[in-house]
Amino acid sequence: MNFYGPNRPGPGRIAGYGWLVSELALRVPMPRRLSLVSDHHERRSDPEWEVFRSEQWPGEAVFDHLMFAIKNEGIDLRVLHEVTKVADPSEISQPLAGTTGLFARRLWFFWEWLSNERLDLPDLGKVKYEPALNPDEYFAIEFGNRSARHKIIDNLPGTPAFCPLVQRTSRLDQLIARQLPTRAREVVEKAPQHIVSRAAAFLLLEDSKASFAIEQERPEPQRAARWARAINEAGSQQLSQSELERLQQVVLQDARFVKMGVRNEGGFIGGHTRDGKTPVPVHISARHKDLADLLEGIALYEGRALEGGVDPMVVAAALSFGFVYIHPFEDGNGRLHRYLLHHVLARGGFNPAGLVFPISVVVHRRIKEYSEVLKSVSGPMMEFIDWQPTEQGNVEILSDTAVFYRFFDSTMHAEFVADCVRETVEQHLPKEIDYIERYDRFKSSVDAILDMPARKVDLLRGFLEQGNGKLSSLALGKEFSALTQKEVALIEKAYEVAWSLA
Incomplete structure (x- = not known):
């Protein structure tokens, strides 16, 4: 057996997906967590391994390990897909004949769903329908089509063209239980509409600038504002290849050196050797001949998952990261990837009306974690x-690389996106609204003391913030030398009241 995974936690044999990948020489990454059947009477778990007792060895056949994997390790669509390409279908159909157990029916359903070929088996008779994905373990749609052949409910969030899976974890369940859309609406409803409008405009522009900063770009103000306007319209158009191509044109103002539209050649992220000729990739994009099918799969996934009741944060993560892995354009993929976060949240009714969460700002602050999630x-x-x-x-x-982009575990991505949304809703949004309310109180007090242009009030506030509520001798000697001692005292008091400095 050619096993290339992590060190075994003790004496024993690899089982399930690990066995299938090794024994069949499948060209896919090992699942993040593997199964070992111990040589001893031992049962334990750790982050990388699930250890089973010696008597739980499934057998020596491909069918045995498929059943073991689906029962004990969940659903790995990549491995299952590759098994359908190399295993003899009769080795699966023969032991399945006459069986009606849940895990056998799931294996049967996934085999035909992934291969688009029927096994030599008759349709099942009167058997209770069961879901393809256990909704207690995976984020799945609420009401899927019923396959009378397998007596399985297709509750997968996507189609064979694109279907990342997200496991239910305690972290995700806790984040969803915080009811972030409700919290965001509560924050917005407590503030006057004009305050909310100003906060929304600022946060929108801030998100646009942060998205460029993630790409290590410093756009001209007009370019950042143009992209901010595009973000503000996120969710208003149906997702499609043509819509993505339109957005790429919005991102790339100067397209003289870029082939616009979906690629018709290979693509990668990385650099070149010093002569500029040999690629040194850190990520290789999907093959150009697979792009049309993958992008259609993304659009179908969005509609199916959102309409099926999957949490918008989960859908946004799987779709947006799937897009950036596919990397369909020569340039502009990163910003479109983050645009899709806004798009899906808006389509899912997650945001308060007229408000865009500045997720890119949080991502930029957590850039190292973001990079690890991508990798x-x-x-x-x-x-x-x-x-x-x-x-x-x-x-x-x-x-053939399409399987890498169609099917991947997006659990880590969903946890990251949901936590970024949490930080936005619970910290960034209320902080910005609070700042504007305090600033307005301060400016109103200054206006009552003397006439001063808004630009000067902004400068005044900056000096007071730097001086912890006191105007420095430098400020009083230059920009604000015309202020009287009484006016200075009143202004400092106004700042103290507005920002609760005591």
Whole structure:
């Protein structure tokens, strides 16, 4: 057995998905957590391994380990898909014949769903319908189509063209239980509408600038404002390839050196050797011939998952990260990836009307964590992509790679996005509204003392903030030398009252 996963936690044999990947030489990354059947009478768990007792060894056949995996390790669509390409269908259909157990029916359903080929089995008779995904373990749609053949309810959030899965975790359940949409509405409803409107405008522009900053770009104000307007319209248009191409044009003002639209050649993220000729990729994008199908799959996933009641934060994470892994354009993918977070949240009715959560601001602050989340999928798949450099300094992909982009575990992505939304709703949004309310109180007090342009009031507030509520001798000697001692005292008192400095 050619096993390339983590060190075994003790003597024993690899089972389930790990066995299938190794024994069948499947070119997919190992699942993040593996199963070991111990040589001893031992049962335990750790973050990388689930250890089973010796008598729980499933057997020596592909069917045995498929059943073991689906029963004990959940659903790994990548591994299951690759098994359908190399295993003899009769090795699956024969032991399935006459069985009506839940895990056998799930195996049967997933085999045909992934391969688009029927096994040599008759349709089932009168058997109770069961879900393809256990809704206690995965985020699934509430009401799926019923497959009379398998007596399985297709509650998958996507289609065979694109279907990342998100496991239910205590962290995700806790974040969803915080009812963040309700909290956001409560914050907004407590403030006057004109305050909310100003906060929304500021946060929108701040998010636009942060999205460029993540790409290590410093756009001109007009460019940032133009992208902010696009973000503000997120969710208003149906997601499609043409809509994504339109948004790329909004992102890239100067397209003289970029081939616009969906790629018709390979793509990668990384650099080149010093001569500028040989690619040094850290991520390889989907093959260009798979792009149309993958992008259609993304659009179908959004509609199916949201209409099926999957939490919008979960849908936003799986869809947006799936898009950036696919990387369909030569340039602009990163900002469109973050745009899709806004798009899905808006389509899912998550945001208060007229308000965009500045998620990119939080992502920029947590850029190291964001990078690790990205690498959780892109890193492990790199060694399984065969490619060669082109004369133009690009990559030519030599192997079938679509499975990497269609099916991946998006649990880590969902946890990250949901926590960014939490930070936005519970900290960033109320902080901005609170600031504007305090600033307005301060400015109103200053206006009652003397006539001063808004720009000067802003400068005044800045000096007071730097001086912890006191105007420095430098400020009084220059910009505000015309103030009397009485006016200074009144202004400092106004600032103290507005910002509760005592």
